[in-house]
Amino acid sequence: MTTNMLFNKYGKQFNAGEIIFCEFEPGNSFYLIQTGRVKISKVVKDKEKTMDILGAGDIFGEMAILEEQPRSATATAIEPVTVLHFDRENFVTMMMSQPQLALKLLVVFSKRIYDAKRRLMILLLDDIPSKVADVFLMLAEKEPTYAHMREISLPITVDDVANWAGITHEQAAEQLNHWVKVGKIEIYSDRIFIRNLTEFKRIVAQKRKTEKR
Amino acid sequence: MPITRQYAAGSIIYFAGDIGEDIYVLQQGRISLISTSLDQKEDIKEDVRRGEFFGVKSALGRYPREETAQVLADSRVLVFKLAEFEQFALKNTRIILQMLKVFSSQLRRVHKAVRELLGEHGVNDSSLELVRVGEYYFKAGKTDYALYAFNAYLKNYPGGPLAERARRLAQLVKEGAEYPLDLPDIVEEMQQKELALRTGKIAQQIPQDYETDQAMPDFSTAGMAPTAMVQEVPDLPDLPPPADLDLPLPDFGSAPAARTAEQEYNRGLSALATQNFQEAQHCFEQALSLAGGSDAALHEKILFELGRTYLKLNNVRAAVEKFSEQLRSHGRGTLARKAMLQLAEIYERARDFNRAVTLYEKAAQIPPNDREAQLAQKKAVQLRGMK
Numbered sequence: 001m002t003t004n005m006l007f008n009k010y011g012k013q014f015n016a017g018e019i020i021f022c023e024f025e026p027g028n029s030f031y032l033i034q035t036g037r038v039k040i041s042k043v044v045k046d047k048e049k050t051m052d053i054l055g056a057g058d059i060f061g062e063m064a065i066l067e068e069q070p071r072s073a074t075a076t077a078i079e080p081v082t083v084l085h086f087d088r089e090n091f092v093t094m095m096m097s098q099p100q101l102a103l104k105l106l107v108v109f110s111k112r113i114y115d116a117k118r119r120l121m122i123l124l125l126d127d128i129p130s131k132v133a134d135v136f137l138m139l140a141e142k143e144p145t146y147a148h149m150r151e152i153s154l155p156i157t158v159d160d161v162a163n164w165a166g167i168t169h170e171q172a173a174e175q176l177n178h179w180v181k182v183g184k185i186e187i188y189s190d191r192i193f194i195r196n197l198t199e200f201k202r203i204v205a206q207k208r209k210t211e212k213r
Numbered sequence: 214m215p216i217t218r219q220y221a222a223g224s225i226i227y228f229a230g231d232i233g234e235d236i237y238v239l240q241q242g243r244i245s246l247i248s249t250s251l252d253q254k255e256d257i258k259e260d261v262r263r264g265e266f267f268g269v270k271s272a273l274g275r276y277p278r279e280e281t282a283q284v285l286a287d288s289r290v291l292v293f294k295l296a297e298f299e300q301f302a303l304k305n306t307r308i309i310l311q312m313l314k315v316f317s318s319q320l321r322r323v324h325k326a327v328r329e330l331l332g333e334h335g336v337n338d339s340s341l342e343l344v345r346v347g348e349y350y351f352k353a354g355k356t357d358y359a360l361y362a363f364n365a366y367l368k369n370y371p372g373g374p375l376a377e378r379a380r381r382l383a384q385l386v387k388e389g390a391e392y393p394l395d396l397p398d399i400v401e402e403m404q405q406k407e408l409a410l411r412t413g414k415i416a417q418q419i420p421q422d423y424e425t426d427q428a429m430p431d432f433s434t435a436g437m438a439p440t441a442m443v444q445e446v447p448d449l450p451d452l453p454p455p456a457d458l459d460l461p462l463p464d465f466g467s468a469p470a471a472r473t474a475e476q477e478y479n480r481g482l483s484a485l486a487t488q489n490f491q492e493a494q495h496c497f498e499q500a501l502s503l504a505g506g507s508d509a510a511l512h513e514k515i516l517f518e519l520g521r522t523y524l525k526l527n528n529v530r531a532a533v534e535k536f537s538e539q540l541r542s543h544g545r546g547t548l549a550r551k552a553m554l555q556l557a558e559i560y561e562r563a564r565d566f567n568r569a570v571t572l573y574e575k576a577a578q579i580p581p582n583d584r585e586a587q588l589a590q591k592k593a594v595q596l597r598g599m600k
Contacts, residue, residue, distance in 0.1 A: 024343035070339040099303040109316040110274030116323040123330040
C-alpha cells in the first residue's frame, strides 16, 4: 500500500488544540503521527501535567491493543495533526503491510517493558528511604553519563517522587526534607538537585543486598 | 549478514548489566539465561530453545542486559548486529508479530503487577475518573475538553451511574454556564446511583413463578414474597479467597474488542432495568468473556447479574451455575450473601428444603447481622419445619 492509500483508509486529521483521546476514556486504537505535534498530558491533583510532546513518526496510545485498560493520559493536537490509527481489527493487516511500523512498535514495547520493570523494582522495595533513593537512580540512569555522574539536577517535584515511589505526598516530603536538612539534596520549585548520587546508590544497593539472601 | 559463532561449554555470551547491541539465535547446543527476580529474592534460570532469539529486548530498547547468557553445552549461535536484525525483521514480519505478542504479554503482566502494588483503581473507578477529568477541564475553562470527556462517558457508559451527572454537566458546558457549586460529591453519587441501579429497580423483583424445568420440578407452587435486600455485606472469613483469574493472551488476529467488560456490564444493567433480558444476557456474557482477573469486584458483579438475568429468562439451571461459580470464585465477595439467598430461594421453590435451609443458614451467618441476615435466619427456621 502507498502512503496515500493508507491515509485514505486509516487517516485522521485533528485541528490545533483538538483532543484526540481523553485520560480514562476506553479506547482500542493506537496512532502513528504523520505530521504535526501531539501533547500527552495527565491531570494530577487538579493540575494538568505535560508528560510528553510527540512528533512525526512517533506512535501513541499503543497500550490499547494490549489491555482493556482505559487511556492513561490525554492526547491533544498542538498544531494541525494528521495520524494513521489502527485497532485490533486492522492491526495484523497493518503490521504485515508496514513492517517498519511493526518494528517501531517492537522497540517501543522493549523500552516500555524495561521502564515498567524498573518502576516495579522501586515499588517492591519495602522502606521509604530506599524507594525514594531508587527513584533518583531510575531517573539518573537515563542520562548517558550516569556511570561517572556525581551530582544531578532532576526536573521533578515532590509529587512526582511520591508518584514514582508509590507513597503519599507527606511521606515523600518528610523523607526529602530530611535529606535537605542533612545537605544531601536541594529542593526547588521545579527540580531536585542531588549532591552526590553515590550515596543514594549505596542506600539502594545495601537494601537489595540484604533482601537477596 | 549475521555471523555464526561457536561457544564452548562454560563460557558466557554476555553478563547482566552489559551494554550490547547484538541479537542472538541459538542454533545448536544449550544456553541458559540467568536473571534475578525483580524483588531481588531469587535467581531465575531459563533455557533458550533451539531456534529462539535472545538478547532482543535489551538490544532494541538500548538498555543493559537483564540476564546473563551462560553456555551449558558447546553451542552454535547466530549473531545479528542491530541493523542486520532490523533488516531481517522487516522481511519477516511474522517474526516481529510473534515477538510483539510475547512482549505484549510480558508488558501486560508487569503493568498488572505495578497497578496491584499501587492499589490503583480497577476498571470500575476509571469511569468515575473520566467524569472527574471532565470536571477538572470544566473548572479550568477548557470547555471543549470537558465536553469531550462527558460525551466519552455517555458514549461508553450510557446507562452508567454517573450518566445523569455527565449529561447535566455537558448541557451546562454547551450553555456556557459556570461549573455548578451544588454538585454532590462524585464518589458518593456514583455509589448511590450504582446501588439504585442494582437494588432499586432490579434486585427486589425476585421472580415469582418459573416455568417447569426438568431439573427443578414444581416451581410454581411456592410463591414467596421477595426478600428485601440490604447492600453492605462485608467479608466472610472462612470462605475461599477470590480466584485470581489470569487475563487471556492478546490475540492480535481476533475480532476487535470494541467494549470493555465494564461497559458491557453497564449496558447489561441498563437492559435489565428496562426488562430487556435477552439483551442483558448478551451483555453480561460479553462482559464475562472480557473481564480479567485484575478486577475481582467487577467479575463478581457480572456473575451475579448474569445469574439474575438467567432467572428472569426462566433458565434456572444456568442461574444456579452462575451463582455457584460466583460463590466459588468470590466466596468472600460483597455479593456472596446475595448469591446464597438467590440460590436458597431457587431451592426453596424447587422444594429442596435441605439445601435451601443450609443456604439460608449460611447466609444468615455472614456479618453484619442486619435485616437481610435476620430474614435469612427466619427463613431457615421456618423451612426447617418443612423438611
